[in-house]
Amino acid sequence: MTATQPYSGATAVVIGGSIGGLTAALLLRDLGFDVHVYERTPSALDGRGSGIVLQPDTVRWFTERSAQSLDDLSTSTGYVQYLDRDGRVEFREERRYDYTSWGTFYRALLADLGDGSYHLGEFACGFDQGTDHATVRFVSGTTVSADLVVFADGITSAARQRFDPQAKLKYSGYVGWRGTFPVRDLDPQTRAALDDAITFNVVPNSHITMYPIPGEDGTAAEYRLMNYVWYRNVPEGPELSELLTDKRGFTSPVSLHPGQVQDRYIDELKTAAxxxxxxxxxxVVIATEQPYLQVVADVRSTRMALGRVALIGDAACGARPHAAAGTAKAAADAWALVAALSDAPGDIAGALAKWEPAQLQLSDALLRRVVAMGERSQFTNTWTPGDPDLRFGLYGPGI
Known part of the structure; x- marks a missing residue:
């Protein structure tokens, strides 16, 4: 906890209980705010085993404020490697990366916050504000007022239209197929080929990356999962719509969960692999029982602050994952927000106005970079193994 709490007695509402929302809530509580988080889903979130490449901003809560050890939440590898079609190493360099699973990280943040401030099953659909408070409306009929409201409700944010009516999701032209498989169950030769490395495989108009993450039972080697995302082009229109129609006949605009993808598409995925x-x-891909997919899309709001209401993370800027910076950007938004609030005790609207320009600039730079990376991989075939411009990083390649 911080030494001073300049906002003791003030109230804050965070909309969205994912990693960005939890980070914001924890930091605001340290400033003295009485914080409550409202999450739209009716049960605790499940990251479906998805992996996260950890960046400094992502882990900053655990390195500076939490009693929990980051070593208990993460795995690491010592090398970056690219394999060719025949399994030979075409590029390899010594470079450490740390990883976690979405669920592991989420549960750790939630444990630090405590369940008493975390409310499930509340979908925020609108807000208004006056000179001294903002009021959020929920579809349940509930309304909640606070001195500060932070929307961290993800790439499908219901609030973003209030900030920027022109900010719309723009499909990239490809989807990301994801999955995990227990490392211990891999063939010994496969395990050896992927050991201690984040592995890339670049093929025409596509690429895949994979790395080990913690399993549900911990970070020890016997529990680790090999996590991957394979980017594959799908034309917008009927072909994409059919792919996104799940086994129940419902169509999702952003993702299909494990067990929802039609079997014929999974069969085709494994044949293509x-x-x-x-x-x-x-x-690894062939061994995965239930691969799932996410639509790769971009969106960026030209506003992140409206009076005493803020928009952060994917809600403000949903960017392709090629820089491994999505969760880092959400955390960076939160850290910068609390710094601005600390510098202007009592002037919430003024603090948000000063916070906004730098975060907008960061969003713009990140989005431009990942769009260029995606174009190189999926369309121009200029993703070159070992190119330092392709390194992960929120603020630039490798940083």
């Missing part, structure tokens, strides 16, 4: 990917990489 065997034909196109490096053998060790293909082995």
């Amino acid at each position: 065997a034909q196109q990917l490096s053998p060790p990489v293909a082995d």
Whole structure:
């Protein structure tokens, strides 16, 4: 906890209980705010095993404020490697990256916040504000007023239109197929080929990356999962709509969860993996029982502050994952927000106005970079193994 609490007695509402929202809530509480988080889903969130490449801003809560050890939440590798179609190493360099699973990180943040401030099953649909407070409306009929409201409600944010009516999701032209498989169950040769590395495999108009993350039972080697995302082009229109129609007949604009993807698409995915990917990489994809997919899209609001209401993370800027910076950007928004509030005790609207320009600039730079990275991989075939411009990082390649 911080030494001083300049906002003791003030209230804050955070809309969205994912990693960005939880980070914001924890930091605001340290400033003295009485914070409550409202999450739209009726049960605790499940990251479906998705992996996260950890950046300094993402882990800053645990390195500076939490009693929990980051070592208990993460795995690491010592190398970056690219494999060719025959399984040979075409590029390899010594470079450490740390990883976690979405669920592991989420549960750790929620444990620090405590369940008493975390409210499930409340979908925020609108807000108004006056000179001294903002009021959020929920579809349940509930209304909640606070001195500060932070919307961290993700790429499908219901609030973003109030900030920027022109900010619309723009489809990239490709989707990300994701999945995990227990490292211990991999063939020994496959395990050896992928050991201690984040592995890339670049093929025409596509690429896949995979790395080990904690399993549900911990970070020890016997629990680790090999996590991957394979970017594959799908034309917008009927072909994409059919792919996004789940087994129940419902269509989602952003993702299909494990067990929801039609079997014929999973069969095609595994056949394509065997034909196109490096053998060790293909082995992981083929072994995955329930791959799932996410639509890769971009969106950026030209506003992040409206009076005493803020928009952060994917709600403000949903960017392609090629820089591994999505969760880092949400955390960076939160840290910068509390710094601005600390510098202007009592002047919430003024603090938000000063906070906004730098975060908008960061959003713009990140979005431009990941769009360029995606174009190189998926359309121009200029994603070159080992190119330092392709390194992960929120503020630039490798940083």
